[in-house]
Amino acid sequence: MAVYTEVADDEMAAFVARYGIGELLAAKGIAEGVENSNYLLHTKQGVYILTLYEKRVKAEDLPFFVALMQHLADRGLNCPVPVRDSRGEALSRLAGRPAAIVTFLDGLSVKRPSAVHCAEVGRSLALLHQAGEGFGMERVNALSVPGWRPLAEQAGADADKVSPGLAKRVMAEIERHERSWPQGLPSGVIHADLFPNNVFFIGDKLSGLIDFYFACTDAFAYDLAICLNSWCFEADASFNLTKGQAMLAGYESVRPLIQAEVEALPALCRGSALRFLLTRLVDWLNVPPGALVKPHDPLEYDRKLAFHQRVGDARDYGLKR
Amino acid sequence: MAVYTEVADDEMAAFVARYGIGELLAAKGIAEGVENSNYLLHTKQGVYILTLYEKRVKAEDLPFFVALMQHLADRGLNCPVPVRDSRGEALSRLAGRPAAIVTFLDGLSVKRPSAVHCAEVGRSLALLHQAGEGFGMERVNALSVPGWRPLAEQAGADADKVSPGLAKRVMAEIERHERSWPQGLPSGVIHADLFPNNVFFIGDKLSGLIDFYFACTDAFAYDLAICLNSWCFEADASFNLTKGQAMLAGYESVRPLIQAEVEALPALCRGSALRFLLTRLVDWLNVPPGALVKPHDPLEYDRKLAFHQRVGDARDYGLKR
Numbered sequence: 001m002a003v004y005t006e007v008a009d010d011e012m013a014a015f016v017a018r019y020g021i022g023e024l025l026a027a028k029g030i031a032e033g034v035e036n037s038n039y040l041l042h043t044k045q046g047v048y049i050l051t052l053y054e055k056r057v058k059a060e061d062l063p064f065f066v067a068l069m070q071h072l073a074d075r076g077l078n079c080p081v082p083v084r085d086s087r088g089e090a091l092s093r094l095a096g097r098p099a100a101i102v103t104f105l106d107g108l109s110v111k112r113p114s115a116v117h118c119a120e121v122g123r124s125l126a127l128l129h130q131a132g133e134g135f136g137m138e139r140v141n142a143l144s145v146p147g148w149r150p151l152a153e154q155a156g157a158d159a160d161k162v163s164p165g166l167a168k169r170v171m172a173e174i175e176r177h178e179r180s181w182p183q184g185l186p187s188g189v190i191h192a193d194l195f196p197n198n199v200f201f202i203g204d205k206l207s208g209l210i211d212f213y214f215a216c217t218d219a220f221a222y223d224l225a226i227c228l229n230s231w232c233f234e235a236d237a238s239f240n241l242t243k244g245q246a247m248l249a250g251y252e253s254v255r256p257l258i259q260a261e262v263e264a265l266p267a268l269c270r271g272s273a274l275r276f277l278l279t280r281l282v283d284w285l286n287v288p289p290g291a292l293v294k295p296h297d298p299l300e301y302d303r304k305l306a307f308h309q310r311v312g313d314a315r316d317y318g319l320k321r
Numbered sequence: 322m323a324v325y326t327e328v329a330d331d332e333m334a335a336f337v338a339r340y341g342i343g344e345l346l347a348a349k350g351i352a353e354g355v356e357n358s359n360y361l362l363h364t365k366q367g368v369y370i371l372t373l374y375e376k377r378v379k380a381e382d383l384p385f386f387v388a389l390m391q392h393l394a395d396r397g398l399n400c401p402v403p404v405r406d407s408r409g410e411a412l413s414r415l416a417g418r419p420a421a422i423v424t425f426l427d428g429l430s431v432k433r434p435s436a437v438h439c440a441e442v443g444r445s446l447a448l449l450h451q452a453g454e455g456f457g458m459e460r461v462n463a464l465s466v467p468g469w470r471p472l473a474e475q476a477g478a479d480a481d482k483v484s485p486g487l488a489k490r491v492m493a494e495i496e497r498h499e500r501s502w503p504q505g506l507p508s509g510v511i512h513a514d515l516f517p518n519n520v521f522f523i524g525d526k527l528s529g530l531i532d533f534y535f536a537c538t539d540a541f542a543y544d545l546a547i548c549l550n551s552w553c554f555e556a557d558a559s560f561n562l563t564k565g566q567a568m569l570a571g572y573e574s575v576r577p578l579i580q581a582e583v584e585a586l587p588a589l590c591r592g593s594a595l596r597f598l599l600t601r602l603v604d605w606l607n608v609p610p611g612a613l614v615k616p617h618d619p620l621e622y623d624r625k626l627a628f629h630q631r632v633g634d635a636r637d638y639g640l641k642r
Contacts, residue, residue, distance in 0.1 A: 008432030025427040025523060028361055031350035040349055040361065042368075042427060106346040106363060111329030202346060 005037045005052045007095050012039065012050070015094050018085045019101055021045045035213060037097075040104065047104040049080060052097040057213055059098050064139045065212050066090045066100055068132075068189060075131040077124075078208040080105060107200020107207035115246040118231050120206040121199055122250025125191070125227055128209065129220045129255060132189030141192065141216040143275050145181045148174050151278040158285050163299055166281075173274045173305070181271065182219070182264035190223035191215055195230040221261040224251055225268035228317055229276065229304055237303035244318030262314045262321065269317065270308040277301035326358045326373045328416050333360065333371070336415050339406045340422055342366045356534055358418075361425065368425035370401065373418040378534055380419050385460045386533050387411045387421060389453075389510060396452040398445075399529040401426060428521020428528035436567040439552050441527040442520055443571025446512070446548055449530065450541045450576060453510025462513065462537040464596050466502045469495050472599040479606050484620055487602075494595045494626070502592065503540070503585035511544035513537055516551040542582040545572055546589035549638055550597065550625055558624035565639030583635045583642065590638065591629040598622035 007015075009027050016024040022044030030038045030049075037052040053062060066082045070090070073081040080102035082090035092099050110117055141147075152159075152170050159167040191198075193214035200208040224247075232243040251257070257265075280298035287295050315321060328336075330348050337345040343365030351359045351370075358373040374383060387403045391411070394402040401423035403411035413420050431438055462468075473480075473491050480488040512519075514535035521529040545568075553564040572578070578586075601619035608616050636642060 009429035010431050010433065013429055023523075024429060026425075026521075027429060028349075029352035030361070031352055040351070047363075104347075108330035108334055108345060108348060110331050112331065200347075202344075 004054050005095050005097055007039070007052070011095070012041075015092075015099075016041060016043065016050075016101070018092075019083050020086065021048060021083060021101070041101070048083065048101050049104055050094075050099060050101050052094060052099050054097065057098075061139060061213075062091055062098055062100070064137050065215060067137055068135060068215055069102065069212055071135045072128065072131045072189075072212075077128055077131045078105065079212065080208075080210055105200055105208035105210060107202050109197045109199060110201055111196065113196055113231050113243070114204075115240075115243045116204045117196075117199075117201065117206075118243040119246040119250035120201070120204070121194065121227055121231055122224070122247035122252075123254055124199070124206050124209060125194060125223060126251045126254035128191060129188060129223070135189050139216040141190075141218040141222075143192070143214070143279065144218060144222075145174075145177050145271065148177070148274060148278055151282055155278070155281045155285055159281055162281060162284060163302060166302065169302070169305075170274070170278065170281075173270070177267070177271050177274070180267070182221075182260070182267055185219035185221055185261055185264055186258065187217060187219050189215060190218045190220060192218065192223060192226060194223065194227050219261075219264075219268070220255070221257065221264055222268045222272060224248075224257075225265060225272045226276075228269055229273050229301070232317075233304055233307075237300065237307065239307050239317070241318050245320070246318075248317065248319045257319075262319060265314040265317060265319070266308065266311045269311070270305065273301050273305040273308055277305060325375050326416050326418055328360070328373070332416075333362070336413075336420075337362060337364065337371075337422070339413075340404055341407065342369060342404060342422070362422070369404065369422050370425050371415075371420060371422050373415060373420050375418065378419075382460060382534075383412055383419055383421070385458050386536060388458055389456060389536055390423065390533055392456045393449065393452045393510075393533075398449055398452045399426065400533065401529075401531060426521055426529035426531060428523050430518045430520060431522060432517065434517055434552050434564070435525075436561075436564045437525045438517075438520075438522065438527075439564040440567040440571035441522070441525070442515065442548055442552055443545070443568035443573075444575055445520075445527050445530060446515060446544060447572045447575035449512060450509060450544070456510055460537040462511075462539040464513070464535070464600065465539060465543075466495075466498050466592065469498070469595060469599055472603055476599070476602045476606055480602060483602060483605060484623060487623065490623070490626075491595070491599065491602075494591070498588070498592050498595070501588070503542075503581070503588055506540035506542055506582055506585055507579065508538060508540050510536060511539045511541060513539065513544060513547065515544065515548050540582075540585075540589070541576070542578065542585055543589045543593060545569075545578075546586060546593045547597075549590055550594050550622070553638075554625055554628075558621065558628065560628050560638070562639050566641070567639075569638065569640045578640075583640060586635040586638060586640070587629065587632045590632070591626065594622050594626040594629055598626060 012027045013024045026042040028040045030040050032038050035056045039050040041048040072079050083101040084090050198211040280296045283295040284298050333348045334345045347363040349361045351361050353359050356377045360371040362369040393400050404422040405411050519532040601617045604616040605619050
């Protein structure tokens with residue numbers, strides 16, 4: 001979480017004047033998102049977020065993300081809505097970076113989600129999957145199975161410095177998934193990173209979803225597997241079955257899973273734990289000395305992976321069948 | 322600029338509930354201030370800033386800063402106002418740090434101040450000095466003459482790695498000021514760090530002053546000297562006489578300088594340039610490798626110092642006499 005690109009207030013005011021959102025009254029760099037620089041803008045018309053896309057986001061992917069937020073918002077999902085400038089463009093440039101202004105969403109993220117929060121997230125995830133129907137663009141999931149081996153190779157033998165035997169454990173998982181990854185499941189737009197910090201609540205009520213910069217076209221049930229990983233485990237890596245039941249029931253109250261998805265769920269959970277283990281591992285091994293940003297602990301997902309390896313079927317996650 | 326201490330949204334909500342400012346709707350870590358962690362809070366009643374005081378601010382100084390903001394705001398100065406909790410306390414603790422909530426000020430800081438901005442700052446600085454009258458607390462300026470030699474010793478011979486001969490130049494200045502620093506000038510509360518990033522404007526109109534965490538009891542004209550240094554030089558270290566004239570005229574439109582202050586102004590400007598040269602030098606030499614925060618260039622103040630060394634009298638800064 002950081003602001004990588006500093007923009008002076010008066011340069012910001014000149015930029016904002018091109019959007020029909022009123023005079024800029026205040027601009028604050030906010031410490032949110034590991035990938036981009038974000039500014040909170042207060043104008044005479046309201047509050048907005050300005051994002052400068054740093055190098056980890058590919059410029060060619062931006063039209064997909066911006067069009068997706070517009071598509072989902074048009075279908076009633078509470079997510080940031082891109083604001084268009086006087087030329088009708090939602091994507092622009094500022095300080096040498098691609099930039100966009102989106103609407104601000106009120107709400108607080110939860111650090112320790114309850115089963116009520118998990119039910120809300122499951123329900124909203126299914127609504128997101130439905131709202132994505134008819135979206136005309138596609139984006140390959142760069143962090144699915146074919147992306148895992150290159151990540152493991154990037155970490156290399158250094159993985160064992162993080163935890164003895166990790167390099168071998170990771171490679172065994174990759175080989176397993178390369179052989180038998182579930183195919184042909186219902187697919188469409190998925191969020192692919194719906195962690196607690198990307199979901200807002202006011203009280204116990206879900207108020208919005210943010211950060212669509214990993215969104216892509218992939219199996220809906222894989223998105224659900226990511227949420228089971230990121231919402232339903234306790235700090236000691238034990239799986240909270242009550243939370244899993246709540247999330248799955250919340251999801252199925254909107255979009256019931258088909259039998260193929262139910263059967264695939266353990267593999268999808270196991271694979272998505274590996275995906276976060278791998279990206280965190282590479283970040284962990286590449287943190288510059290003295291950096292203010294502390295990377296996420298990769299071993300959290302090594303411990304979650306150990307749970308998934310012992311799972312029998314989807315009922316172990318709380319699915320009622 | 323950074324958030325050093327992360328606080329989860331739900332912990333923040335519990336903390337904010339102790340203040341009578343309405344339910345917390347959003348909390349964002351903002352990248353503002355080198356010394357502390359700041360959060361922008363949106364509640365049902367409005368917008369506030371929560372500050373967690375990191376180790377560079379001494380806990381025993383906090384009652385002075387908080388009482389000062391209250392005193393100045395009570396006298397009509399547009400500065401952050403501390404909010405009191407249900408026990409009537411403005412200072413509290415959160416995440417193991419001293420913490421305070423203050424009101425949010427709209428406005429934008431300017432990167433390239435014009436003469437109009439300088440006139441506004443001069444006028445507001447004099448209003449601040451007047452508003453400080455009757456404030457019952459005192460705080461020694463830890464970064465005045467007696468603090469400079471320890472800073473130079475901390476930098477030591479490494480100063481010459483930043484610029485050849487710098488260690489010797491700095492020591493000659495310190496010795497000069499230790500012998501002949503102006504004494505007995507009109508004194509009271511000064512801001513002591515009124516750089517452009519601590520002053521907000523809406524259009525050309527000054528809308529507020531922030532960051533009172535260097536405020537102390539010292540000569541008013543020293544505060545003015547700090548502003549001449551930080552507002553009236555161009556990027557190439559040339560002094561802009563039009564801006565100097567505007568700032569001094571703005572100041573004197575509220576509080577005319579007495580003869581002793583006029584005579585002391587060159588020494589005060591020279592000394593305050595040295596003060597920022599020294600603190601920046603120490604920060605520059607102590608930046609951890611790979612840190613995201615780029616320290617300010619100490620040599621900017623070495624170049625300003627060279628200007629002050631050639632000054633004859635206060636008219637060279639634009640004072641009309």
